[in-house]
Amino acid sequence: MKLKGTKILVTGGSNGIGRALVEGFIEEGATVFFSYLNDAASARAICQSKTPSGSSNTYAMACDLADHNQAKQLVEQAISTLGHIDVLVNNAAAFAREAFLDISQLALQRVIGVNVVNTLLISQQVAQHMVSCNRPGSLIHISSLSAVRARSRMVHYQASKAALNAMSEGIAFELGAYGIRSNVISPGLTETHANRDQWKGRAELWRERSADIPLGRAGLPRDYLGAAVLLASDDSRWISGANIRVDGGMATF
Template sequence: MEISFKGKRILVTGAGQGIGRGIAVELWRAGANIVALSRTRSHLETLQSEYPSIDIVDVDIADWQKTREVVESLGHFDALVNNAAIAICEPFLECSASSFDKTFDVNVKAVLNISQIVARKMVENKTAGAIVNISSQASKAALKDHAIYSASKGALDALTRVMAMELGPHGIRVNCVNPTVILTEMAKAGGWNDPERGKDMKSKIPLGRFGEVSEVVNAVVFLLSEKSSMITGVELPIDGGFLAT
């Protein structure tokens, strides 16, 4: 199935590394004009050194007003991928207010903020656009030490459904994907590269392994494309069957 985004302009957040970088590169390969956004300038510069035609923007999306100003200045987009996220893993009884606020500011509030700006311009330009939010299997199943992260991704799923309902009449589709563990730097920071912890999680996945970045990327590319023109409001597990058991 050939998918082309030639002539399309797409914003990808958290694009400096990991899943976001993979998404940005694959969309670029499919002909899209990419704006890669990340908090870390050095990651973006590394990306641009390999793909000079990708535009880069650094901003801390936890800063509501600064992010509004920056995203407003970027102009109109045909599609958006809300990938940027943080994971602070603490036992439930030790979860702090600061960890909660930091997590929700990035994983939920920033998605609302950025999506509002991008979607308004889609509506103004009568663009039948597409938005994909990167959620997690943690929104659907309890994971030890993931209380705040799981809650943020559950909120993201709910936000996705309401966005799909309200933006649908404007021809804008909104979906999310819910991957299992993908061994990016963020996943490693969450301890998933620990052999014992990894073994326990893999034992609950029917396919018996963690996911690859490319497997998330392929699903996102499909959901952004016209090949999924009747799909909106879904939460797509990319989990090797974890949620089926």
């Protein structure tokens, strides 16, 4: 129960890494408000799940984070529901695979808009709330190893995650005086809902992609919970501006 009494806002919490974090935070005693894009059934199932004490401390809101007004309303509703926010997890992201020569302005605007612009504005809004309440807090940003390792057909996504990493460091530098910490978790190759077209029914291809990972397998959404709980809890009170790679050792070669 490392997070007992902690109020957490998670963007993109209905599937994949986001869902694993929401469910794990609940198990650790937190109260969680999360956004989802269109999977209402999954969001409903999460909210109906019970904590170890038998209560339900989870709330959800449909939100398209490409729309700044919806993103702003998300933070306002989370504050209204929770009373205050101790931890923000920026997990939601726009992902697209397109050859560099074929990237459209519309696709670029959505990826950068969700992953950088509105993520920055949500972080700012939550940080302003924390400062106004005179409360310390933790901002956690889910990035990607792609920010530092080139992959084919992902230039706009890679650029957005590199910008997210730089943003987190800047926030850590500016807001340390208020007791607000900002850190990044960088996942490696992971089996998620968003990339199921790459692994579902394609076991041999997925094994090939995982072959060079020192720990011998691709990640699963639950593999990121430990780092997230650490950064959400007081155990990380002296950690800010860090980028924690959770990648099975991928970045070592």
